[in-house]
Amino acid sequence: MQADVTHLTSLFSNATEGIILTNGAGKIVLVNPAAERMFGYDADEIINQAIEVLLPGSARPHHHTLRETFYKKPSNRVMGQGRDLYGMRKDGSDIPVEVSLSFYKKDDELFVIAFIVDITLRKKIEKNILEQQKELEKMTSDMRKLNMQLETKVEERTSILKEALQKLEESQKDLSEALDKEKQLSEIKSRFVSMASHEFRTPLTTVLSSASLLSKYTTADEQDNRNRHVNKIKNSVKHLNDILEDFLSLGKLDEGKVGSHSDEFDLKELIDDVVDEMNGMMKKDQQFLYKHEGISRVYSDKKLLKNVIINLASNAIKFSEEGKTIVIKSRVENETMEIIISDTGIGISKEDQAHLFSSFYRGKNAVNIQGTGLGLHIVKRYVDLLEGQITISSQLNEGTTFNVGIPDLKAHI
Secondary structure (H helix, E strand, C coil), rough: CHHHHHHHHHHHHHHHEEEEEEEEEEEEEEEHHHHHHHHHHCCCHCCCEEHHHHHCCCCCHHHHHHHHHHHHHCCCEECCCCCEEEEEECCCEEEEEEEEEEEECCEEEEEEEEEECCCCCHHHHHHHHHHHHHHHHCCCCCCHHHHHHHHHHHHHHHHHHHHHHHHHHHHHHHHHHHHHCHHHHHHHHHHHHHHHHHHHHHHHHHHHHHHHHHCCCCCCCHHHHHHHHHHHHHHHHHHHHHHHHHHHHHHHHHCCCCCCCCCCHHHHHHHHHHHHHHHHHHCCCCCCEEEEEEECCEEEEEHHHHHHHHHHHHHHHHHCCCCEEEEEEEEEEEEEEEEEEEEECEEEHHHHCCCCCCCCCCCCCCCCCCCCCCCCHHHHHHHHHHHCCCEEEEECCCCEEEEEEEEEEHHCC
């Protein structure tokens, strides 16, 4: 028994968490050394004081009510879920904390144990991550604006993109250091750094080299060479813009800023418009073959559905060779819209299919083809918002078929 008491005393004295014991009147009975260091008090200064002495002034007036409510129905629990908690040091400064409560009774008196963790460092890390995200969003916005002025400001764009690359590389280092301290983000960090390092560097290098070569072609008979390098720059900046659009879409989805807003529209007309828009993206001699069955007036979110179709059709173009046909079918029946997009491209292995809708994931046979690994992840998130389902059927070197099923809400209007 003496050994057990010794162990408990050692545990109480050497715990890295603050431990404070209060009695049924809310008075402090015991304080361990970690809590003394955390709040800047010696034990004899706060023992027999009300627990409210350790709270900020704004929290004190109503805390006794919360405490009495807990005493009436005590339970082991974590305090502050969904909101920030603060304690107050002896010097009057606030300290962000996490608090877990436990209790026991002795001689019919209730005693409450508070386990307290100082999360100041975590708060600093979270603040740094938010600042990094805002900086990246600002850089993204600047780059999109510059894209609209590319034809007349190639040299200016080159300088700014070069500066953006330097900032991005510096940001990657800072972001990596911050994310290392949050274990749950480690997988996303490694995938992001790997993808961004490759996908941003390649088009930026093309822009810089082509912009440098433009200055060498000064005569009228060299216009074809100038046009060729301007087109390279345009294509590279378009690729950068696509990457940034993926990041913005994922960010809005993660922040809950994307919702479903349904209205009535013509499904066949929508897909016809998408096919027309994407004809300019197709490789040599590629073509779309589109067929619709059933009624065409449906009720859903037209914008989200269009993004899904564009993303899947773009993938079909990208992963198919020249001269191939991409088949799109749509059908409306039994209060469901079904959209099928098939290609005869490089296909997807069974192993990769299991991870295809994960963020930043790319198939092993697609590593040399431009892409962020976010497209299908975003498609899946959009389909979920539409309360639909998406399935895939694919064979390596034979092609891929995506089947999207979305409820037609017209019957529920």
